[in-house]
Amino acid sequence: MKKSKFDLDMPIGKITRVKDFLPPPEELMIPERTVKVTLRLSEDSIKFFKHYAQKYHTKYQKVIRKLIDTYADHFAA
Secondary structure, three states, X not given: OOOOOOOOOOOOOOOOOOXXXXXXXXXXXXXXXXXXXXXXXXXXXXXXXXXHHHHOOOOHHHHHHHHHHHHHHHHOO
């Protein structure tokens, strides 16, 4: 195996340490204010929302919540 002319662990050029400006992961998630309710929906509706949620890698409850929130915002006085 041929040895590299360069030490790959050594920095290249002038390096400046940058203060970590990103918040910790727990501060990146904005908590939603929710209220738990019981709601009976048709099997076809649930199948639709589960399929859509799986396609976009999210939870079907979140899709339903977003739909209801969007509807409520649209028609809010």
